[in-house]
Amino acid sequence: MCLKERPLFPGPIGRFRFCGDLDCPDWVLAEISTLAKLSSVKMKLLCAQVLKDLLGEGIDYDKVTKLTADAKFESGDVKATVAVLSFIFSSAAKHDVDSESLSSELQQLGLPKEHTTGLCKSYEDKHSALQGKLRETSLRLGRLESVSWRIDYTLSSSELREVNEPLIQLKLQSQGAESGSTETTVVSVSADKFRVLLAELKQAQHSFKMPEGPELHLGSLYVNKMCAGVVFTGPVRKSEVSKSPDVPFTCEAYRITASSRGKEVKLMLTPMKSDDSKQRSKAGQADQAMDVVFRFGMSGYFRFTSEDELPKHSHLRFYSKETPCRVLSFVDTRRFGSWQANGTWQPDRGPCIMFEYESFRKNVVTHLSDRAFDRPICEVLLNQKYFNGIGNYLRAEILFRLNIPPFVPARSVLEGLESEDLCENEKPLKTEIKDEKASDRVKMVKEETGDLLRLCHTVPLEVVNQGGKGYDPKKEDYSEFKAWLQCYYVDGMKSLRDHNGRTMWFNGDPGPMAPKDLKSPKAKKRAKKTEDHDYTDKKKGAKGGSKSTPKKKVVKQETKTVKKEIEKSEEMVSPQKKKRAAARGRKTSSAEPAAGPEKRSGRVTRQSSK
Structure with a gap:
């Protein structure tokens, strides 16, 4: 039909x-x-x-x-x-x-x-x-029952001429969704392959932080910095595997500049003026500028490299007019990003939280009667119609600073705010309060002023003002950003999936609108303030102990059951809360669990996560 x-x-x-x-x-x-x-x-x-x-x-x-x-x-x-x-x-x-x-x-x-x-x-x-x-x-997925691992290696043997290299074995047991039967999957890798796997997993860890407003603005700054004075030539080339549309632009000489708005980046392709414009139009060369609008998805970013060093997942490429040739690439590992030739800013997206602050405030305050604001505040913050540029880590940091539970009605949080920020020009956004309970010294506790819309504007700018560390391929250093985080993926914080399946990080009570059928994962043990928020396996491995080994063949084996681990984590929540409360009045010298089984469980978790 x-x-x-x-x-x-x-x-x-x-x-x-x-x-x-x-x-x-x-x-x-x-x-x-x-x-x-x-x-x-x-x-x-x-x-x-x-x-x-x-x-x-x-x-x-x-x-x-x-x-x-x-x-x-x-x-x-x-x-x-x-x-x-x-x-x-x-x-x-x-x-x-x-x-x-x-x-x-x-x-x-x-x-x-x-x-x-x-x-x-x-x-x-x-x-x-x-x-x-x-x-x-409906679609059903199997449930993970248990995870175990072992390392086999030979110390010495009179029977073997060659000593076998260490072998790492990972065993996964899962329960079938429909049949209910248990299925066992065994994966064995050599030491060299394991090192390669570990390195790639660490590299993939950077993609967990999906691009948000600050990252897209840093992307536009990166393009303007690297492409300043560079002349590009020829057609815009797309990778064979990309399903995004072609960019019908070919020019003998053109320049590239970039700008951002919320979660979008626009590349302006501008032909350079020349005397043979008629000949250029006859030859199929572009004589008008073209805008290409990018959305980064989960893993998009720009890279400017030599032609021999093209990134693996480079899906759209702009070639320079020089020898040796250099290439500006749009790289997208997961391919959730997109671009649009002759594109414009999406009309359904609201004003930019960073660079259209007045319009952003007015757009939110004047639409508080919309049904969208019936939802929890943590879910409304991801609505790009009103909060264009806010993503998962920004919403966690903003709500944490204001001590707002994530699952409270959004309208109740926002209805008292004005469309104009009367305190916008005032320099201090934080006030210092003396904590009189401190005995040895006076502690200073920083508390944010309670304007959520203002923090939606200032917190992303803090990320931008870090100078783009971690975006430049020559300076991929995320340590400053990790140290800046106070809530998102930080030890001691809780996490819960919202009604859209997105993980929300928070501290304290989630609020009355929290999903009833979903449980929060195990709360992480809070790190000390002096730590640099490095959550790589380097720190975890430093805490693991060694076991005694037999003379001939040694087998290390650790097993954990998912259900038991969850139960133990729930039992350890209340002691952790007590320790954090007691830490305000005195210093605690021990952060280890008191019970023997709990201590052993923690060691298993560290070793199994390697």
Whole structure:
């Protein structure tokens, strides 16, 4: 069936619960008029057939054809009718919409009341059975039961002419999602391969911090710095594996400049003026500037290298007009990033939190009545329509500084703020308060002023003002950024997945809107203030002990069970809280657990994570 031949109903303004609080798809709107051609009685009988098909009992197409014969449906109309009813039933059941709400929304879309009544009565009768069937057929993943590892090596032997190199073995036991059977997977690697694997894992650790507003602005600064005075030539080349569109730009000589706005970067390709402009246009050369807008996704960034040193995942390349040639590359390991030739800033994104501060504040304050602000504040901060540039680590740092629980209603946090920041020009953002409980010396506790929108502006600028360390490939140093973090991935903080599946880092109570069916992972042991926030395996390995070894063959083996480890972590939470509270009045010399089993469990965790 070709939907282009059908006149589409104009979409109503609003969102629908049975569509997951999204707009109704156009093809569903197009078939509402088709459903209205049926009588209400035959509509109810047709719904019964569709529900049987969804429940796995099969559908009688001959009966469906007879039910639609009076309406003179063609073959395509019959299939479209079955498809739209299947979508309505399955989508409403997935989002647990009651029959009364479904009836109201379908009438808003133009379905007659008598048709809606029959449809919703059939849906209500099969609601529980339909949800059960959808649960059975949904994607399920196996559960990790246990992880164990061992290292085998030979110290000395009179029987072997050559001593075997150490062998590292990792054993994973998982429970099947459907069968319930236990599956064991064994991975063995040599010492050399393990070192390579460890180095690559450390390199991949940098990509855990997805690019946010500061990183994209640093990317634009990097392009402007490296490409200053450089002339580029030829076509813009795309990698063969990239699914993004080509950039139809070819020029004998052009320059590249960059700018950023929130979570977008724009490259301006500007042809250099010359006397032979007519000849250039005839030869297919560009004579007009082109803007290419980039979104970095999870791992995008720019690199400027020689042609022989192209990064492995370079997906869009701009070649310089010099010898030897240099290349500006857009690198994206995970390929979630994108670009758009002749692009503009996305209209659905709000003003930039860093460089459009006044517009950003006004946009948030004037839209507090929107439904988006019914959600928890930690989830609203990721809504780029209002907070363009805020990402996972920024929201954690901002809420932590203001001591705001992440899962409290966003409107209650923001409704007292003004559209204009009267204190914007005041220099101090922090006030120092004396802690009179300190006995030996006077402690100074820094406390942020309580304007969340102001911190959404100033905290990202703190990252930018670090000078781009970690972005420049010659100075990949993340130590200063790690030391700057106070909450995100910091020892002693808690983490919890929000309703969108994104991990939220926080301290204290999560708030009343925290997901009920999700538990927080084990709280990390708080690091001392003097540490440099280096969480690599170097520190972990320094704490691990050694075991006595036999003369001939030594086998080191450690095993941990996931369930037991979680239970132990929950038992250790309250002592940690007590230690942190007691640390304000006195210095504690010991950070080790008192019980023997708990100490042994901690050692296993460190060794198993290597």
